[in-house]
Each structure stands twice: as structure tokens, then as C-alpha cells.
Amino acid sequence: MSASHPLRVLFVTPEIAPWMKSGGLGDVSAALPAALRAAGVDVRVLVPAFRPMLAEFNDAQCVATFGAPGGALAPARLLAASTAQGVPLLMIDCPEYYLRRGDAYQDQNGEDWPDNDLRFGLLGKVAALIAAARSLEWQPQIVHCNDWPAALAPVYLKFSAERGAHSILTVHNLAFQGLFPAASLAGLGLPDAAMADQGVEFYGKLSFLKGGLACADRITTVSPTYAREIQGEEMGCGLDGLLRSRAGTLSGILNGIDTELWNPATDACIAHLYDHHHVERKEENRRALRRALALPQQDEVPVVGVVSRLTWQKGIDFVADIAQQIVQLPAQLVVLGTGEHKLMARLTALARAYPGHIAFADEFNERLAHQIEAGADIFLMPSRFEPCGLNQMYSLRYGTPPVVRATGGLADTVVDCSADTLAAGTANGFVYTEPTAPELLAALGRAVSAWRDRKRWRELQHNGMRQDFGWQASARRYCELYREVMAQKQTA
Numbered sequence: 001m002s003a004s005h006p007l008r009v010l011f012v013t014p015e016i017a018p019w020m021k022s023g024g025l026g027d028v029s030a031a032l033p034a035a036l037r038a039a040g041v042d043v044r045v046l047v048p049a050f051r052p053m054l055a056e057f058n059d060a061q062c063v064a065t066f067g068a069p070g071g072a073l074a075p076a077r078l079l080a081a082s083t084a085q086g087v088p089l090l091m092i093d094c095p096e097y098y099l100r101r102g103d104a105y106q107d108q109n110g111e112d113w114p115d116n117d118l119r120f121g122l123l124g125k126v127a128a129l130i131a132a133a134r135s136l137e138w139q140p141q142i143v144h145c146n147d148w149p150a151a152l153a154p155v156y157l158k159f160s161a162e163r164g165a166h167s168i169l170t171v172h173n174l175a176f177q178g179l180f181p182a183a184s185l186a187g188l189g190l191p192d193a194a195m196a197d198q199g200v201e202f203y204g205k206l207s208f209l210k211g212g213l214a215c216a217d218r219i220t221t222v223s224p225t226y227a228r229e230i231q232g233e234e235m236g237c238g239l240d241g242l243l244r245s246r247a248g249t250l251s252g253i254l255n256g257i258d259t260e261l262w263n264p265a266t267d268a269c270i271a272h273l274y275d276h277h278h279v280e281r282k283e284e285n286r287r288a289l290r291r292a293l294a295l296p297q298q299d300e301v302p303v304v305g306v307v308s309r310l311t312w313q314k315g316i317d318f319v320a321d322i323a324q325q326i327v328q329l330p331a332q333l334v335v336l337g338t339g340e341h342k343l344m345a346r347l348t349a350l351a352r353a354y355p356g357h358i359a360f361a362d363e364f365n366e367r368l369a370h371q372i373e374a375g376a377d378i379f380l381m382p383s384r385f386e387p388c389g390l391n392q393m394y395s396l397r398y399g400t401p402p403v404v405r406a407t408g409g410l411a412d413t414v415v416d417c418s419a420d421t422l423a424a425g426t427a428n429g430f431v432y433t434e435p436t437a438p439e440l441l442a443a444l445g446r447a448v449s450a451w452r453d454r455k456r457w458r459e460l461q462h463n464g465m466r467q468d469f470g471w472q473a474s475a476r477r478y479c480e481l482y483r484e485v486m487a488q489k490q491t492a
Helices: 026-038 051-056 116-131 152-158 208-215 224-229 242-245 279-292 316-321 321-327 342-353 366-375 392-399 406-415 419-423 435-454 454-465 471-491
Strands: 008-010 042-048 062-066 078-084 088-092 140-147 166-171 206-207 219-221 250-254 303-307 332-336 358-361 380-383 400-404 430-433
Touching: 008 026, 008 062, 008 116, 026 219, 051 088, 051 321, 051 454, 062 116, 078 392, 078 419, 088 116, 116 140, 116 152, 116 208, 140 152, 152 166, 152 208, 166 208, 166 435, 166 471, 206 208, 208 242, 219 224, 219 471, 224 242, 224 332, 224 406, 279 303, 279 366, 279 454, 303 366, 316 321, 316 332, 316 342, 316 435, 321 332, 321 358, 332 366, 342 358, 366 392, 366 435, 380 392, 392 400, 392 406, 392 454, 400 406, 419 454, 430 435, 435 454
Parallel strands: 008 042, 008 140, 042 088, 140 166, 166 219, 219 250, 303 332, 303 380, 332 358, 380 400, 400 430
Antiparallel strands: 062 078, 078 088
């Protein structure tokens, strides 16, 4: 990769913030390509043209058409635009698939779209067509796909007469695999040979993700620990055998965060700006958070924050299990998020049972999420598994030491507070091992005890706030991976 000949990468994703976002992938798809461009990569983002994107980029230019992409896939146009950060976008304009009410994957009732196989099959197919140079003057050398909705691109490339590019598949969450009936194969325009062990076949069904894992030249996950975990039966989701067989092509690259958006020194969402030189100003944000959520001002009691999807994976049931004990520590509990109805009902009941001690906001509220990061003293992430996680990095940046389970990216970013790690200057939070409510409560109890020792607590805050979780380091590692792939291509 040189300045005169930058490496050409097509970054394929089903979502991109702020226009379409269901989770961390949307944030990654906005931030990582921008960091790659800053590192000298000629990267372009391929994404479905959802309604919010068409509204934002209403002057996008049509650069290609796909009248018969293959199988039962609908015709589409390719629109070119550019983000405010200068990242080129290639948007697949297919109103039949993407101009719908709901999110990227589900309707307004939370039900999966019944034709998701075709909707995201088209995403992979167009990526392969671009790589085969049948559509644009610009041709990628590497197709970098993200999660199951983009995972058919390596399959199309493998079973195409014109391969065109090497492929990388990044797994953001192995639990979501894109499973469909075997009969979907013909509609996707894939040959019968693709319905095989080294293709999309998975226990008699068709799996987008399994196909991508079998066919991609390289596989990455979003943290080094998660890359190891998914090769074991417990977290391998039935794909651990395949992943172990491909261990030589599998690596973990930790996600970054948007350090401009998440910066307590400039954050327009919070009441009082601060940095690690003036962390005492954080206390004013605690008072503002309490006012916003109608919690009493009790300076001798810490605020424990949770911002999360309310799901089994995230361990929110553990938080509900120990809510009464949290109140008795004593501490105040603030939870923001939506998700499973049973968990939402439990948290609603707890907030009613403990007014002034527990506050629950059942909504998606980005502004309040920033206010909780700034105003809480301690942040909880009791995930059963966590491929990377972003909120623990937001918390560290905001001087809000997190309590986390040692899994995935949480294990890679949070160092447990002990006498040794404090002396070494590496302690930045509290880590526990077993995914149980008692283990979570014990770790939180250690955190509350440490909070009462203000000198020790300031050390923890400063250690976290001084760390660099920006995208530059991750982008450099991806650049190295791209070079490795190209070198293998040249010697193959």
C-alpha cells in the first residue's frame, strides 16, 4: 500500500450510523472506514439504500444497474454519494427490498422480514459483481464483509467464474447466523455445489454466516479474546469445529470508539464538561443525572449505570436479580434500554418498588446514554458473552469505572482493580469470571468499597481516561491484515 497506489477495499455492511443502526455494527461501519481512509486506504462502503439514506443523499448519482442479478433477486441500481467525513458510499437502491418501515432486519412489530434471504443475498451478490469488475470503473482488491447479512459475498466470489478479489469476513456476533431453508439456494442464484460442507450447508439448512466462514480468505472478530472463545463449544454456536479448522486464518482485532463523539471535554449532551485533569467536575453531572431521573441527591451514595439492549446475552436478568441488594449497598441504580418484554417488565416493577433508588428509562435515547456515562459513578456490563462491547470503553473515557464479566472484548479492555494493578497503574475497573448474579454482586460490592476511598478511586478514573480507544490502532491492524492478504494472493 503506497500513497500513489492505495489499496482498494469494498467495505460491505447491512447498516451504518446514523441512518440505519441496530447495534454496534452501525457505529463500526461509520467509524472504521473513515479511519481506514485516514490511514491511506481507498475504501468505499457498500450498504442497502434504506429510506433514511435516500432522504439524506437525495442527490446521489446512479453509477450502475443490475437488471438480473441472478436467481430470484430483484433488480437494483447502485447509487454513489459521500458522507460528511468524505467516505464514499455505494448504496443499493432496491425499493422492493429496502424501502420499508422498520429497521434493517425487522418490521415495525419486531418480526423478521420473510424475504431477508433475498434482501441480504442481493447485498452479497452486488458486492461480488463489483469485485468482478462488471459494474464500475473502480474495482476493489479486497471485499471486507461484516456479519451474516454480508457473508454471502465470499460465497458468490468462490463460486464465480470471475473471482475478482480476495475476501475478509468480520464476525461481530456469531450468535446471529442468517439461517434459511435449503430451498433458498435457487432464489439466491447459487449453484447446487454451494450447498455443501465447504459452502452454505448447515445441518440441512442454508446459513449465510457459515458459508462466509467457509469461503472467506480471512476471518476476523472484534476482539482477540472472542476469537479464541468462538473456537470452543460453549461459545462456538455450532460453528466451533469449522472455526478451529480455519484457526490459521482467524484473528481478533479490537474495535475502537468514536473519540470525538464520546469525549467528556466536548460532549454537548452532558451538563458539565470535564477531562482527566478536572475529573471532580464529573460530580456535577451526577447531580444533573439525578435531577433528570427524579432521584434524590445523596452525595454519600454512588450511582450505578446500565445502558444496554435488554437481552439474555447482556446479563440484564442478573441486574434485576440483585437490584434489591444494590439498593441496600447502598447505591442508586439507573438503567436505560429496550429489549425483551419480560426483562422490561421486571425493571419497570423494580423502579416502582424502589422509587428514589432505581430509575428505568425504557427507550433508545442517545442523549441520556451520554448523560449516564458522565453522571454515573460505576457502570455495569454483566454480559454472558460480549464479542467486543463499546460501553465499557465509553465508561473508561468518561471516568466511570466499569464492572464487567471476563469475556470477549470486556476481558481485553478492563483490568481488575487490585493492589498489584493499582501499583502498576493498569487497574481501570472490576472484573469477575462466572456469569452469575452472586459473582456480579460481589464485584459491584468491591467497586462500591473502592468508590468510598476517593484517592484510590481517582487513580482508577485517571487510568481509564488516559487510555486510547480510538479507531487509529484498529485501522492500522486492518491495514496490516490487508497487506497480508495481498501478499498471500501474490504468492499463491
